[in-house]
Amino acid sequence: MKTYRRIETQLVHAGTPEPRVLGAVSTPIFQSATFEYAGETSYDDIRYIRLNNTPNQLSLHRLLSVLERAPAALVTGSGMAAISTTLLSVLGAGDHVLAQNCLYGGTLDLLANEFPKLGIECTFISGTEPESWPAALRPNTRAIYVEAMSNPLLEVADLKAVVRFARDCRLTSIIDSTFATPVNFRPLDIGFDVVLHSATKYLNGHSDLVAGAVAGSRELIERITHRLNHLGGTLDPHAAWLLERGLKTLALRVHQQNQSAMMIAKFLSSHSGVRQVNYPGLATHPSHAGARDLFEGFGGMLSFELAGDVAHTEAFMHRTCIPVIAPSLGGVETLLTRPATTSHSGMTPAQRQQAGISDCLVRMSVGIEATDELIDDLAQALGSYQ
Numbered sequence: 488m489k490t491y492r493r494i495e496t497q498l499v500h501a502g503t504p505e506p507r508v509l510g511a512v513s514t515p516i517f518q519s520a521t522f523e524y525a526g527e528t529s530y531d532d533i534r535y536i537r538l539n540n541t542p543n544q545l546s547l548h549r550l551l552s553v554l555e556r557a558p559a560a561l562v563t564g565s566g567m568a569a570i571s572t573t574l575l576s577v578l579g580a581g582d583h584v585l586a587q588n589c590l591y592g593g594t595l596d597l598l599a600n601e602f603p604k605l606g607i608e609c610t611f612i613s614g615t616e617p618e619s620w621p622a623a624l625r626p627n628t629r630a631i632y633v634e635a636m637s638n639p640l641l642e643v644a645d646l647k648a649v650v651r652f653a654r655d656c657r658l659t660s661i662i663d664s665t666f667a668t669p670v671n672f673r674p675l676d677i678g679f680d681v682v683l684h685s686a687t688k689y690l691n692g693h694s695d696l697v698a699g700a701v702a703g704s705r706e707l708i709e710r711i712t713h714r715l716n717h718l719g720g721t722l723d724p725h726a727a728w729l730l731e732r733g734l735k736t737l738a739l740r741v742h743q744q745n746q747s748a749m750m751i752a753k754f755l756s757s758h759s760g761v762r763q764v765n766y767p768g769l770a771t772h773p774s775h776a777g778a779r780d781l782f783e784g785f786g787g788m789l790s791f792e793l794a795g796d797v798a799h800t801e802a803f804m805h806r807t808c809i810p811v812i813a814p815s816l817g818g819v820e821t822l823l824t825r826p827a828t829t830s831h832s833g834m835t836p837a838q839r840q841q842a843g844i845s846d847c848l849v850r851m852s853v854g855i856e857a858t859d860e861l862i863d864d865l866a867q868a869l870g871s872y873q
C-alpha cells in the first residue's frame with residue numbers, strides 16, 4: 488500500500504483499491520450483496536455485505552485506519568450502530584461502565600435505560616473532575632466512555648486523565664470523537680483504546696446519509712466486526728461510496744469551519760444582544776486551555792444565548808436567512824437548533840437547567856458558507872446592521 492504523510496493527502500488517496508479497478512479514478516460502487524465463493528474457510532470471511540467485507544466497505548476501513556492512525560477500522564450503518572456494537576463487544580452481563588454525564592442523547596439513553604435490561608450497569612461521572620472517578624469504580628468496571636466535546640456546551644473532559652485512569656484501572660477507554668474529527672484530534676495518539684464517530688456528521692459532511700465508524704487495535708476491531716456481523720448494523724455500498732466521496736474534502740471543510748466558527752463566536756460575544764457564547768476557542772470558555780492543549784482546531788460547533796426570552800430567541804432564529812433550522816450537524820450548510828426542542832427535549836426543564844442548557848440556548852453547526860455573509864445575516868437577525 489502507498490503511504491501519504493499529511494491528512495489532506497490521505498483523505499484524497501488513502502484506502503482506494505490498488506491497483507485501481509479497471510483504471511477507475513473514483514472507487515466504483517460494488518452494488519452486489521454476495522460474491523463468488525473463493526475458498527473462504529470461516530463464516531466471517533464469506534463475502535457478503537452484512538459481513539462488512541465487500542470492496543466499498545474495505546476501502547473505508549483502510550482510509551479510516553490511516554486517518555485515525557489505528558491498526559484497524561470498521562464502518563457501520565449509523566453512529567449508534569458503532570456505539571452500541573462497540574459497547575456490546577467490550578461489555579457483557581454483570582459488567583459495569585463509567586460514562587460522562589453529558590453524552591449524546593441516544594448514547595445516554597442506551598446506557599441508562601437499555602443496558603440495565605441486559606445486565607450492564609452504568610455510573611455517570613463528570614468528565615472534568617477526575618478526583619471523583621475512583622469512588623465510582625466497582626470490581627466489575629470494564630470501560631470508561633467519554634466524548635471529545637459535549638453537546639451543546641462544548642465542554643472538554645480531562646481526556647489525558649481518562650487515558651491515565653483507564654490504564655491504571657485496566658479499563659477499555661472509548662471516545663466518541665464526532666465533534667472533533669480526525670482533522671482536529673486523533674484520540675489514539677494520546678492513548679485511547681477505541682475512537683468512534685457518527686460519520687453522518689463531519690466525516691460525510693453533506694447531510695445526505697447515516698453512517699458510523701470505529702477504529703482501534705486489530706484484536707478489538709475484529710471482535711467488534713464479528714459482533715456487528717450478527718447484530719447487522721452494516722453500511723450499504725452506495726452509502727459507503729458517498730461517505731468515501733464526502734471524506735475527500737474533510738480537511739478543507741473542517742479548516743474552514745474552524746476559522747468561521749471562531750469569527751462567529753467572536754462576533755456574537757461582542758454583541759450587546761447576546762448574553763453568553765459557548766465556544767472552546769474563546770479564552771472565556773472553561774475548556775479553552777484543555778481544548779488548546781489537545782486539539783489542532785476548536786471545531787465548527789458553538790452555542791449561545793440571547794438577552795431575551797424563548798419567544799425572542801425563536802423570532803431571531805426565524806429572521807436568519809442562511810442557516811437552516813434543523814437538528815444534526817457537521818454538514819456544509821449552517822444549521823441552527825434550540826436543544827430544548829430537539830436533542831435535549833427528552834429532559835425535564837429542571838434537568839436541562841441543572842445541565843446548564845437554558846430553554847433559550849441556540850446551537851449552531853457552522854457550515855462552509857462565506858463567513859462575512861453568515862455574520863451579516865446573524866447581525867440583521869439580531870436587529871443591528873453593524
Ligand SMILES: *Cc1c(COP(=O)(O)O)cnc(C)c1O
Binds near residue numbers: 566567591666687699
Ligand atoms: C449524531 C451523533 C451520534 C449518533 O449518530 P447517528 O449517525 O445519528 O446514529 C452519536 N454521537 C454524537 C456525538 C452525535 O453527534
